[in-house]
Amino acid sequence: MPGKVAARLAELKIELPKAAAPVANYVPVVVSGNHAYLSGQVTVWNGDFQFKGQLGKEFQVEDGQKAARLCGLNILAQLQAALGDLDRVRRCVKLNVFVNSTPTFTDQPKVANGVSDLMAEVFGDAGKHARSAVGVAQLPLGVAVEVDAVFEIA
Amino acid sequence: MPGKVAARLAELKIELPKAAAPVANYVPVVVSGNHAYLSGQVTVWNGDFQFKGQLGKEFQVEDGQKAARLCGLNILAQLQAALGDLDRVRRCVKLNVFVNSTPTFTDQPKVANGVSDLMAEVFGDAGKHARSAVGVAQLPLGVAVEVDAVFEIA
Amino acid sequence: MPGKVAARLAELKIELPKAAAPVANYVPVVVSGNHAYLSGQVTVWNGDFQFKGQLGKEFQVEDGQKAARLCGLNILAQLQAALGDLDRVRRCVKLNVFVNSTPTFTDQPKVANGVSDLMAEVFGDAGKHARSAVGVAQLPLGVAVEVDAVFEIA
Numbered sequence: 001m002p003g004k005v006a007a008r009l010a011e012l013k014i015e016l017p018k019a020a021a022p023v024a025n026y027v028p029v030v031v032s033g034n035h036a037y038l039s040g041q042v043t044v045w046n047g048d049f050q051f052k053g054q055l056g057k058e059f060q061v062e063d064g065q066k067a068a069r070l071c072g073l074n075i076l077a078q079l080q081a082a083l084g085d086l087d088r089v090r091r092c093v094k095l096n097v098f099v100n101s102t103p104t105f106t107d108q109p110k111v112a113n114g115v116s117d118l119m120a121e122v123f124g125d126a127g128k129h130a131r132s133a134v135g136v137a138q139l140p141l142g143v144a145v146e147v148d149a150v151f152e153i154a
Numbered sequence: 155m156p157g158k159v160a161a162r163l164a165e166l167k168i169e170l171p172k173a174a175a176p177v178a179n180y181v182p183v184v185v186s187g188n189h190a191y192l193s194g195q196v197t198v199w200n201g202d203f204q205f206k207g208q209l210g211k212e213f214q215v216e217d218g219q220k221a222a223r224l225c226g227l228n229i230l231a232q233l234q235a236a237l238g239d240l241d242r243v244r245r246c247v248k249l250n251v252f253v254n255s256t257p258t259f260t261d262q263p264k265v266a267n268g269v270s271d272l273m274a275e276v277f278g279d280a281g282k283h284a285r286s287a288v289g290v291a292q293l294p295l296g297v298a299v300e301v302d303a304v305f306e307i308a
Numbered sequence: 309m310p311g312k313v314a315a316r317l318a319e320l321k322i323e324l325p326k327a328a329a330p331v332a333n334y335v336p337v338v339v340s341g342n343h344a345y346l347s348g349q350v351t352v353w354n355g356d357f358q359f360k361g362q363l364g365k366e367f368q369v370e371d372g373q374k375a376a377r378l379c380g381l382n383i384l385a386q387l388q389a390a391l392g393d394l395d396r397v398r399r400c401v402k403l404n405v406f407v408n409s410t411p412t413f414t415d416q417p418k419v420a421n422g423v424s425d426l427m428a429e430v431f432g433d434a435g436k437h438a439r440s441a442v443g444v445a446q447l448p449l450g451v452a453v454e455v456d457a458v459f460e461i462a
Contacts, residue, residue, distance in 0.1 A: 022439075024417065024420075024421050024424055024425075025421065025424040025425050025427065025428035025435070025436065026403070026424045026436060026437050026438065026439040027436045027437065027438060028438070029438060030399065030401050030402065030436075030437060030438045032343070032399060032401045032458075032460045033187075033341075033342070033343075033460070034187070035186070035187075037401050037402045037438040037458070038438055039438040039439045039440060040439065040440035040441065040442070054411075091184065091186060093184050093186045093191050094184065094191045095180070096302075096440070098440070098442045101291050101292045102291070102292070102411075103208075103256075103291055103292060103445075104292065105292055106292055106293070106294060106295050106296040107294075108292070108293065108294050109178065109294045109295075112178075113178050113179065116178055116179040116180045117178075117179050119179065120179035127179070128179065128180060128181045128184075129180050129181065129184060130180065130181060130182070130183060130184045130191040130192055130193040130302070131176075131180040131193045131194065132193060132194030132250070132252070132300065132302040133194065133294060134194070134252045134290045134292075134293060134294075134300060135290055135291045135292030135293060136290055136291055136442045136443055136444055136445075137257075137290075137291040137409050137410070137411055137443045137444055137445040138409045138410070138411060138412065138413055138414055138416070138442075138443030139414070139416065139442060139443060140414060140415075140416050140417045140441060140442075141414050141417075142414040146440065146442060148404075148438070148440040150186075150191070152186045152187070187341075188341070189340070189341075245338065245340060247338050247340045247345050248338065248345045249334070250456075255445050255446045256445070256446070257362075257410075257445055257446060258446070259446055260446055260447070260448060260449050260450040261448075262446070262447065262448050263332065263448045263449075266332075267332050267333065270332055270333040270334045271332075271333050273333065274333035281333070282333065282334060282335045282338075283334050283335065283338060284334065284335060284336070284337060284338045284345040284346055284347040284456070285330075285334040285347050285348065286347060286348030286404070286406070286454065286456040287348065287448060288348070288406045288444045288446075288447060288448075288454060289444055289445045289446030289447060290444055290445055291411075291444075291445040304340075304345070306340045306341070
């Protein structure tokens, strides 16, 4: 029987990407006490890097929102792989949203809404998180958005 | 009867801004266990965005310090709104200070002192925090500084 | 009798720098519950700031890895000073790696491996952490890399 969150994902027709294993000396998720700390997730779908470019140059707000949402799908995929069951999530505590930005792009909050909305859709009130959104000079492989996270878990 | 921290704020003649509610799917403060995680606070005073510009261009160090202090006042306002009473603060654990910087501005620590000094004034030894200060390419609405925080609370 | 981690450092011939005290209203390490939060550490060796410059301009990937490793050595030095004994480390939970990057440098993960590898060498499986690596516009004093951290401690 699928868990509540898995059922909710199915209801929303949200498919998760494969949880990619880092090829270096770090891990996607560390569980410490009743918190899960997630490595920065980027815009990758089953090994295919998408949304390569900067906000304010190659991409505008709507693209950035899709990119942020894709980071969030990878966060969910990594959590599911690490926890076994997303029903163990008690709260999305904090999201840090790093937006690859030209020196004049200032709509980081709108971009970040792409991942904030996803958490609210999937977890309801438990998805309402604290958040920072900043504009960085570049990101790994030139992707548009990177998001890391802290979750409270059971 | 006002709490100790409220009395200290009055003694220092520090007025807090209104705690602004985000207009998106996130919240200013998440309490998880005995920690409060704060969303990135920017340079806003009761809805009026101030200090729009970059360090090294529109602003120099002293402006940046005032901007960082204003972020800190918003952190305190959000904490008070979320906790009911700032006396519940046991420790300012961590501040992340994001400074909107030109590619040549390197005084992020001096700018960050604006908010670090505020925490020390208000909380004394309990205000002595761990801190990161980095120079980012841009920030929401073009503001000069954004600060997020973790507090230990009772 | 030296602790296990101290013996491991000696075996690896890893020397730690002096733990520098901040000259402002913040501290290198805050212990809250069973976690230690570290201030952003930069590329300094006993007061001598090294690796001043940007990745993609003054520095390439290999220099950046050395810079990131030096940040990590300062993290270990600060932890040892704060905890008394590195054997109290239960897990390196999270590293945030800020890489001073030109707008076209996209190898932040390779740079970050410099500090990730150090944690794995010193702590083994307990050194496997969650990680974010982003490219920032500038860093304090113009250094190439800044790293902050959360550790679980006994």
